[in-house]
Amino acid sequence: MEGDCLSCIKYLMFIFNFLIFLGGAFLLGIGIWVLVDPTGFREIVAANPLLFTGVYVILVMGGMLFLLGFLGCCGAIRENKCLLLFFFMLILIIFLAELAAAILAFIFRDHLTRDYFTQELKRRYQGHNNTDVFTSTWNAIMSTFDCCGVNSPEDFDESLFRRIYPHKMVPEICCLRNDLLPRDGVYVSKDECLKGNMLYRYNKGCYTAVVDSFETYIYMAGALAIVVLTIELFAMVFAMCLFRGIQ
Incomplete structure (x- = not known):
């Protein structure tokens, strides 16, 4: 029964991280296409610092998700303790960074008046x-x-x-x-x-104007953030269970 449970965790981790891997690859593809696009879109983005910064944010996010998904997939399917531990540490760092950002946003909310x-x-x-x-x-x-x-x-x-x-x-x-x-x-x-x-x-x-435009999306972003943090917690638990179950 214990072996069946570990096998289930293993394949759940692989599927979950494969989706993360695809999402990261998609974001990387968009960011790279914008930067090397020969049709002139690159100049439009470069002329606008807001868009230019957004492209690099997409690249960083895509790169992190790509690496995270790759480590999770390889660690799960190969039952490699080193990769699983690295995956756990990386997702823990991301989780703590998101938590710190949320705390700072709450502390400095008075500056956004x-x-x-x-x-x-x-x-x-x-x-x-x-x-x-x-x-x-x-x-x-x-x-x-x-x-x-x-x-x-x-x-x-x-x-x-x-x-x-x-x-x-x-x-x-x-x-x-x-x-x-x-x-x-x-x-x-x-x-x-x-x-x-x-x-x-x-x-x-x-x-x-901005508040009216994003009022709905603010609540959606808050709900999405809670879902992402919950998934990351489960991912860390699964990684540690698989890590400890591997002989």
């Missing part, structure tokens, strides 16, 4: 400066969610942006997405937006 983001935007946002990561990230957020500022376009009052561009009330990224914008059938230039005309700019704050 409207006031904090507003102060940082006023202090650091530079408008068209694509070489500044903070500015480029905010431009990507405002472009993606069709929003302006943290709470509203008034967040740019008394800001670094206004000191750099004293004649612009808002950045151009806050203007409606056409070079010429219609008003009562007559087209006017984007200058109306830059002068502060509310009819030709996005007036919704990005804090509300």
Whole structure:
């Protein structure tokens, strides 16, 4: 009976880790394709620090999952104690890192408030400066969610942006997405937006826009995180049971 139990754990571990292995290979493939794509997508990603960072996050995640799945599969099917121990240590490190990240997120949650983001935007946002990561990230957020500022376009009052561009009330990224914008059938230039005309700019704050867009996904991400942590705990238990059961 003990042998049958160990055999069941062995094949369950193999199937589970083979799926992890395939998932890691898929993420690695996506990341590598984006970096070497000859059709120009690479330049688009490289020009946007937010996307560029995301590609490397995908590569790292894919590499870790690829290695984790490979070690789990080999350790289980070959009943290799060394590989099983290495698999256990790697997944333990990942588990502790995720746990530490969750604890830090809880501790520093007060820094993710409207006031904090507003102060940082006023202090650091530079408008068209694509070489500044903070500015480029905010431009990507405002472009993606069709929003302006943290709470509203008034967040740019008394800001670094206004000191750099004293004649612009808002950045151009806050203007409606056409070079010429219609008003009562007559087209006017984007200058109306830059002068502060509310009819030709996005007036919704990005804090509300992002929260509204991701409200459902936040709960899904929390549930997914709990599932992943649970799976990792079971994986460590299975690895140790198989490790101890191998003669």
